[in-house]
Amino acid sequence: MKNSFSDNKQVKVVSTFSELVNSPFQGTMNAICWSRNLVGDFQEIVAKLELKENMTEISVDDLLALQLSEKGNLARDILLSDIQLLTDFGASPSLNLLKCYERDDELDFISTDVYSYHVDRSPIATDTFLCTYHGAASDILPNDQVEQKISIPEIREKLKELHEGSEAEFEAFLEEYFFDLHYQPKPNAIPINLGIGHLWRLAVDHPTQQVLPCVHRAPIEKDGVYRLLLIC
Template sequence: MDHREDLLAGRFSVDFVALGLRRRLAGDFGELLAHLAPREGRVEIDPRDLPGLDLGPGGRRAVGEILDDVGLLEDLGLEPQLDCIVSYARDERGLAVQTDVCSFHADRADGELDTWICTYIGPCTELLAPADARRRIEDPARRAGLLAASGLAEGPTFEAWLRDGSFDLHFEPREGALPVPLGVGELWRLAVDWPGAPGPPCVHRAPSGGPRLLLLA
């Protein structure tokens, strides 16, 4: 999509689980990142603090573009979060299915909701087409491992345990599937798993590398 109005009006379906505004931003996000990047981990940035940074014209342009996106999302009633990420926390419990954001996963909500995302600089989120994604709990060996870890038997209680731990939201690529990276600077809406959703959720993952400047809502 080339226009913000089309992004806002677009509808998800069985065939469309991600809608994106394709654009090239003019700001110097490298300069901004140099002021923000932590040594490690992930830090939430208050967008209201950005205008106070000592930046050149390109950096100030980048701040303006971020604040424009933040305003759009706030006007939609959302609470956008700006993160500067060098590395993500990983699931190190040793279970048969990892549940960190670097694993392909879908988002879930109790009511109608979309995930909004923009990578301003750094490695981008990757998507899998619905037909290319297989739930990890469908793998017999992984399911058996989770069953043993739960101490339960197959049945409704185990299914509830899988859901409570978000194990049912994690996927793996089918053989031959290729992830699709979202473009730098592009603003995307991703379909979420919610009761009554018109189609499947968008399966995506965070990149393992950094640094990265990310807006998420």
């Protein structure tokens, strides 16, 4: 089945985990998708897991303790396999059951929560891995369809008023509070939805990265529908 993102220059679509982790980012391509049509009943797993507060990390033991139907077992096997693949690769995957993330509404002119388009930053060479098995899926945007929020004059001026320090200290202030990681979509921006069941690798901002980091955001959750999300 052809994906809506398969013709996009930002995305490379692969068919194995090995290709996912070994394919280099290059040019404008900073997102790689292991395209999958998963079998199994992930809804059953979500229904049997216990949500504590707005987000709960689900352990392998939590998964193994569930009494599941045949289709539920198929879904659990996929989750365990993905966790093992990423762990063996050297990543630290976290499986999350999610009602919603915390919102950042402290400032009315700029948001720095995960619902805002942003990039991930790391001091070491790493990538972000992401898969949504149930619920709403994340979006990404090409880098030429976004503008860094701190470069928008009215936002920059309000941040300077908030800072009240020297110009030399201002750039460090923007980094310290992660304002520089967030982006505003341009008027005609077309988001790419990451879909359900595909395992993604997104480029991160770090010193040795050869491409621009991938701009992405968490989705607004559907009412009453929990997300089941693997991320590292």
